[in-house]
Amino acid sequence: MGVWFNFFVATFAAIGSFLFGYDSGIIGSVISPNFKQFHIYFKDPNDNTLGAVVSTFAGGCFFGAMAAGWLADRVGRKRTIQIGSLVAVFGTALQTGARNIGMLMGGRVVAGLAVGVLSMIVPLYQSEISPPHLRGFLTGMTQFMIGLGFFVANWVGYGCQYLDNDAQWRVPLGIQIIPAILLFLGMFGLPFSPRWLIEKGRNEEALAVVHLLHDNATNSEFIESEFNKMLEQIKYEKSHMSSKISDLWATKPMLKRTLTGMAVQICTQFTGINVSTYFQPSLYAALGYSGNTILLITGINGALGQVVTLVFIYFILDRVGRRLPLIVGAFGMAACLSIEAAINARFPGETSTNKSAQQAGVAFIILFGSLFFSTSFGPVSWVYQSEIFPMRIRAIGTSVSTMSNWAINVMISQISPLGLNRLGWKFYLVFICTNLANALIVIFFFPETKGKTLEEMDAVFGDQVIDHAAEANYNKKVGLDEKEESIENVENVRDVQDVERTT
Incomplete structure (x- = not known):
């Protein structure tokens, strides 16, 4: 079936990311002053209570991402997505049927667990089913669907504000049960990750999946080469290496991978994007806007962000790489x-x-999120964290990276209302500094990963070099010059490793 089926699989799995964006986005509308029925039903909750409604979701996401690493290795990427979607159904039901603020917050925690699982596992699954030249685009669909979730949430919130009963807030919260059920059922028809199948000894199934995803009737040599790389790499890792969480910092190259994966997610939060996303109404109000105009501007901002993200991941990301956009x-x-x-x-x-x-002021808020964030940390963070770890600890490493995102998210969600209220425009200075720091961190510490297979990341980070994994890629007469270049690269990395061992 080839590239179109690969695109369909990656996009369908990203419904989990849509749930992430929708649930995160709709709560801003529901708790806003425009949703009077919500405030009447819950007896005018104060700012601290409303802040807890928002932040408990992010706390659930942290623990969901933690659990996803364990689940992904044991039941597989595909089944973990299904588990996350089922938990999302339960969390949505609790929120929609909430009888008091405690039940609502409980639903937010459960929904957060689901989103934590899905935010970690979806880009991991996408990266493992994607060919190297399309991995940026297909894994970048995570951010596109997150943005689509926010976009739909903005307009659902805009429409539901005109309802004059409890449906005003129950309907927008309940809508998300539809994509959750669709994701759970639809994943039965999608393939397992071929790399996970190989790890479990199901090599024939894995080869069939690689053909299903990447075969275009003219690239049989590439299919055999890619599969041999996967097979030899995973076989070597299982025979010679462990898969403990301590492996994340056991060697300098592995520590670099771990810190890089965490850094890309922490830097994403320190761009200030969630201040812009969660508190857009406050930002526009500070510029003198009010009422329905605020929700309208928010919706337009979301639409522009979607267009820019799609153009970026399709036309640019796999051509220019990861570092330059960041x-x-x-x-x-x-x-x-x-x-x-x-x-x-x-x-x-x-x-x-x-x-x-x-x-x-409105224009630069839109440029901040819909242009610069949508062409940098938004999509690249999910791509980068999912492609840099070796198979034996890829799930654990991606889990820790995603947990870093949610931990900083909780902190920023808590301090942002205070910062905006007490510091006003001076609060922007914090994120001016953090964005400049982000740029320097990328310049000095992030290696480029464009065009590399997941198995070639070892050489990128100066890590384990597996002789027969490299040789397996060239068993099929892919050309003498290319073979000699690869051998030279492998030998260079070995020389570096020998020096490190000596010192």
């Missing part, structure tokens, strides 16, 4: 926030009538 994005976001801070300081929304300044 660097440009970080500097771009710092610039946007600098201008935003200046506008808010010079023309505060509550006193200024300068329409041009207000419009410019």
Whole structure:
């Protein structure tokens, strides 16, 4: 079936990421002042309670990501996605049928567990089923679907605000049960990860899946080469290496992989994107906007972000690599926030009538998220963390990286309301500094991974080099020059390793 089936599988699995975006996005509308029925039903909960409703979700995500690493190795990537979707159904039901604020928060925790599982496992599954030249695009579908979830949530919230009963908040919370059920049932028809099948000794099934995903009737040599690489790499790892969590820091190269995976997710949170996402109404209100106009601007922002993300992952990411977009994005976001801070300081929304300044403020909020974030840390963070770890600890490493994301998410969700209320425009200065730091971290510490197979990441990080895994790739007469170049690369890495052992 080839590339179109591969695209379908990666996109369908990303329904789990849609749930991530929708659940994260819809709660902002539900707890907003526009949803009067919510505040009436729950007897006007105070700001601390509303903050807890938001942050308990992120706390659940942290523990869900933790559990996903264990599940992914034992029951497989495919079944872990299904488990996450079932938990999402339960969490949605609790939220939709909530009779009191405690039940609502319980539903948010359960939904967070589901999203934590799915946010970790979906990009991992996508990376393991993708060919090297399309991995950025197919794994980048994670961010596209997260954004699509936010986009749909914005417009559902915009429409449901006009309902005049409990359906005003129950309907938008309940809608997410539909994609959760669809994901659970649909995954029965999708393949297991071929690399997980090989790890479990199901080699014939794995080969059939590789053909199903990548065969286009003219690339049989590539299929055999790719499968041999997987087979030899995983066989060697199982025979000679462990798969303990301590392996994440057991050697310098493995520690570098772990810190890089965690760093890309921590840096993503320190871009300030979730301040922009969760508190967009407050940002627009600070510029002098109010009422339905705020939700309308939010919806337009979400639509633009989707278009930009799709264009970026399809046309750019696999061509220019991972590092350059991260660097440009970080500097771009710092610039946007600098201008935003200046506008808010010079023309505060509550006193200024300068329409041009207000419009410019909105424009730079949109440029921050829909342009620079959508072409950098948004999609690249999910791609990068899912491709840098060896098979034996890929699930654990991806789990730890995703947990880092949610841990910082909880912290930022808690401090952002205080920062916005007490510091106002000065709160932007924090994220100007963190974005500049993000750019420097990428420049000095992130290696490029564009175009590499998952098995070739060992050489990228100066790690384990498996002789017969490299040789297996060239058993099929792929050309003398290419073979000699590969052998030279392998020998260079061995030389580095010998020096490190000596020192």
